[in-house]
Amino acid sequence: MNKIINIITTVIFVSLIAVISVSFWIARDVSFSDEESRSLTSFPKLSAEHLVSGDFSADMQEYYMDQFPQRGLFTGINSAAKMLVFGENNGILLGERGQLAVRLFQMYQSRRERTPDMDYYYEDNVRISLEGLNAFAQAQSRPLATILPPRTVDVAASAFSYPTEISDALWSLIGQTLTPETGYIDMLPVFREKYENGDYVYMRTDHHWTTYGAYLAYVKLMQTWDMEDKILPIDAFSVESIPNFFGTSYSKARLKQVTPDTLELWTLGNDTEFTTTCYASKQSKDEQGNTVITKEPYLSFPSWLNREYLDQRNKYAAFLDSTHNEQTVFKSTPSEAQRERLLIAKDSFANTMVPFLAQHFDLVIINLAGGITSLTSYAEEYDCDRILIVYNYANLIENNHLASVK
Amino acid sequence: MMMSSLPFLFGFLAVGLLLYYATPLRTVRYAVLFCLSMALCIWEAPPVFPVLIGTIVLTYFLGLGIAHYKKRSAKKAAVLFCLSLLLTLLPLLLCRLYTVPTLSEHLMRPAFTAFPAGIAFCTLRIISYTVDLYCDRTDVQKNIIRYSIYVSLFVYMSTGPIVLYHRFANSLESREESLSLFAGGVRRFILGLSKKILLADTLFSFHTYFSDAEKFTSSVIGSWMSIVCFGLFVYFDLSGYADMAIGLGSMFGFRLPQNLMYPLTAHSVTDLCRRFFTTLHTWLNVYIYDPFFAKKEGRRVWRICSVIAIGVLVTLWHGTASTVLLAGAVLILSILAERSLSHFRIPQIVSRIYTLVVLSIGLTFLSHADAAQAVQHLLMMIGVRSAVFCTPTICYQSLRVLPVILIAILCATPLPKTLWIRLCGVDLTADHVDAAVEQKRTAIQNLFCCLSVVCLMLLLVLCIAHLTDSAPRLSFYQLLQGDAK
Known part of the structure; x- marks a missing residue:
């Protein structure tokens, strides 16, 4: 009997090692992982210098991880096991109704010290960002509104056993620090209530x-700007549903059994009368040697959707063709009344608000993460009447773009 | 390349096993082992390779010299030369006491932190060989390939156990690969791999979480969880690597000694140190205590001196960071206190609790890079400096890790092993399953044997799955050496 057991042990072990090793070396390298939407490591460069510095062995480690045979199966086993034991994987919580939420964030640090992702935030850094915004609001003569969309973990709190302690602290820090001039619109209570009602x-x-979430923010914004009479009712929109959307949290959690989302496209009338144009700024020197910044449109498409993305994995990128530093959404057919111009300084959360806002305003959209120089100069350049800032909690924790808005 | 990494399992080990068992001649198999060990060294730390080869060749000839000279004084001179060479090399390579810019810069790089420890282990093995030769405990090793295998066999290269030459010589000369030895090794290896990857790495990630969380909220529970996770990480990291080394040794026909004897069940700090790194303890006993202190044991002063001397050596061997020194000091003081109080009868429960308290203090020092922070952490643990007892987030995190901690504590006692042996009727991880036991086993026990093999294979798959998702974390020794903390 001992012999049989020994034979079983040896045969399984040796064949497992052999089969995996052989298939690892035989299989062709995969360059891109659709599941995780990132490119995978290829065979590391082999040189004496790399070998001596130890980079080669470190790269080899990554190469093995990325090109491992049946990688999807193994990572699936791993995340399923972790979800079973810890109720989360890679810092992604799994809640009721298959809700996924990022719990750990890379905190912004001015020092060059690397910290692992945490559920905490540096209060000082967040405060500096908020005070930057306060100062900007103080100096601004145009009507200003600020929407700081909360994270899933803040909104969907009831779906998880995860405590709301940190969410609440961050929320009250924002509420207390921002001055009325910023036109801060507090969305968290609204979203929490809606989420708990099953919306x-x-x-x-x-x-x-979701697009509905963006609609709620739009309604609140219009109320803040005393334009309640102009708010478009929900039933005015026709909804097109794009099924099977697997988003960023899914890519990180690597959990197989999750119900996909449905991306909703809300349209009112003929949205092809709008045109989205993306601009690139170029620095050049004129004859006197002064720097001249010239702007050139490099991409233009009707409406605000790039429908090519709807067949791809990252469906959310269809809105405004993903991220561009400077975009305008103007109505091409001249309307009878003069439309106001709205400058939106934003992160990706604002993209789904565009379909609603474009009905009332000509939009100038500036990406806050794109190294902007001065919002006021954009507002002057485009002769904007109002300014809206949309900046998500996660970005507030992870970056400091708000601190330097001018 | 750590033993718990994918390149090791599916590159190095696969090729190693193939080359080794495809080689028919025994003498050539030694050469295969030698090449594998050197390949590992080149892979891991190329700058260390020439140093290692140089040391091996030099000490090999010194060994020949010691055996050759009949005169006692000549022998003594050779041994002293060898020892002084090694003892200067040891701290140099550990880049602790001396700072040689070029070499230490290379060695301080994170990728190389595995090897200074490996070199330190090699040094202890060389000292063992040289002193054994001098004391006529063993015959001279004339085969340089076998000698270098003894010094730098890849299975224990960077982790231990530390083998003593006169006990290992037999295994080195008359190795006998067999199916039962191989299969036992496989089971032991998988067990070790699971200990390292499923328990140690998980616990360490929770330890870093809790210690990072301290920057934001200081809570009593959080500071305790951080230390408990760290302590269990240290145990399962060492125990996992030791099991992997022993298992790999068996696969290639070597029998290696046990390295940890359930230190968490220790009833005193003296006992704890004995159980913690058994082979290092044995080494110190044979090569430091016996020649220098054993004869003078009768005198009280010498007893104290021996504790201090050996304690200081062990501490320095682990590092010269202030926190390591403090941890060492705590342990030495407790051992001295135990010695002086040995004539009192203390209830076992009290002594066990006291041992765990001293252990937590020592671990707190070890887990910090800065002594002041460690002291603050200690204060936090007793609630002096912490703002609250527990916060909801810390509570959430603690509850998540609690099952792992409970399983880990259970696995740190001999209980699971006893139960396993009882169920299966045989110790499946022993390097040699005795044929005589077979008759007594029942059908149910056989069934359990098969079941446990299936479970082990599932554990292996789980470990591989874990490795495809995240790179293996640094080992305890790498943490002590690098500034990875």
């Missing part, structure tokens, strides 16, 4: 809000 305000597999 689909935040995506299950993505970190963004």
Whole structure:
């Protein structure tokens, strides 16, 4: 009997090692992982210098991880096991109704010290960002509104056993620090209430809000600007549903059994009368040697959707063709009344608000993460009447773009 | 390349096993082992390779010299030369006491932190060989390939156990690969791999979480969880690597000694140190205590001196960071206190609790890079400096790790092993399953044997699955050496 057991042990072990090793070396390298939407490591460069510095062995480790045979199966086993034991994987919580939420964030640090992702935030850094915004609001003569969309973990709190302690602290820090001049619109209570009623305000597999969530923010914004009479009712829109959307949280959690989201496209009338144009700024020197910044449109498409993305994995990128530093959404057919111009300084959360706002305003959209120089100069350049800032909690923790808005 | 990494399992080990068992001649198999060990060294730390080869060749000839000279004084001179060479090399390579810019810069790089420890282990093995030769405990090793295998066999290269030459010589000369030895090794290896990857790495990630969380909220529970996770990480890291080394040794026909004897069940700090790194303890006993202190044991002063001397050596061997020194000091003081109080009868429960308290203090020092922070952490643990007892987030995190901690504590006692042996009727991880036991086993026990093999294979798959998702974390020795903390 001992012999049989020994034979079983040896045969399974040796064949497992042999089969995996052989298939690892035989299989062709995969360059891109659709599941995780990132490119995979290829065979490391072999040189004496790399070998001596130890980079080669470190790269080899990554190469093995990325090109491992049946990688999807193994990572699936791993995340399923972790979800079973810890109720989360890679810092992604799994809640009721298959809700996924990022719990750990890379905190912004001015020092060059690397910290692992945490559920905490540096209060000082957040405060500096908020005070930057306060100073900007103080100096601004145009009507200003600020929407700071909360994270899924803040909104969908009831779906998880995860405590709301840190969410609440961050929320009250924002509420207390921002001055009335910033036109801060507090969305968290609204979203929490809606979420608890079972409304689909935040995506299950993505970190963004749904189009309905964006609509709620739009309604609140219009109320703040005393334009309640102009608010478009929900039933005015026709809804096109794009099924099978697996978002960013799904890619990180690597959990197989999750119900996909449905991306909703809300349209009112003929949206092809709008044109989205993306601009690139170029620095050049004129004859006197002064730097001249010239702007050139490099991409232009009707409406605000790039429908090519709807067949791809990252469906959310269809809105405004993903991220561009400077975009305008103007109505091409001249309307009878003069339309106001709205400058939106934003992160990706604002993209789903565009369909609503474009009905009332000509939009100038500036990406806050794109190294902007001065919002006021943009507002002057485009002769904007109002300014809206949309900046998500996660970005507030992870970056400091707000601190330097001018 | 750590033993718990994918390149090791599906590159190095696969090729190693193939080359080794495809080689028919025994003498050639030694050469295969030698090449594998050197390949590992080149892979891991190329700058260390020439140093290692140089040391091996030099000490090999010194060994020949010691055996050759009949005169006692000549022998003594050779041994002293060898020892002084090694003892200067040891701290140099550990880049602790001396700072040689070029070499230490290379060695301080994170990728190389595995090897200074490996070199330190090699040094202890060389000292063992040289002193054994001098004391006529063993015959001279004339085969340089076998000698270098003894010094730098890849299975224990960077982790231990530390083998003593006169006990290992037999295994080195008359190795006998067999199916039962191989299969026992496989089971032991998988067990070790699971200990390292499923328990140690998980616990360490929770330890870093809790210690990072301290920057934001200081809570009593959080500070305790951080230390409990760290302590269990240290145990399962060492125990996992030791099991992997022993298992790999068996696969290639070597029998290696046990390294940890359930230190968490210790009833005193003296006992704890004995159980913690058994082979290092044995080494110190044979090569430091016996020649220098054993004869003078009768005198009280010498007893104290021996504790201090050996304690200081062990501490320095682990590092010269202030926190390591403090941890060492705590342990030495407790051992001295135990010695002086040995004539009192203390209830076992009290002594066990006291041992765990001293252990937590020592671990707190070890887990910090800065002594002041460690002291603050200690204060936090007793609630002096912490703002609250527990916060909801810390509570959430603690409850998540609690099942793992409970399983880990259970696995740190001999209980699961006893139960396993009882169920299966045989110790499946022993390096040699005795044929005589077979008759007594029942059908149910056989069934359990098969079941446990299936479970082990599932554990292996789980470990591989874990490795495809995240790179293996640094080992305890790498943490002590690098500034990875």
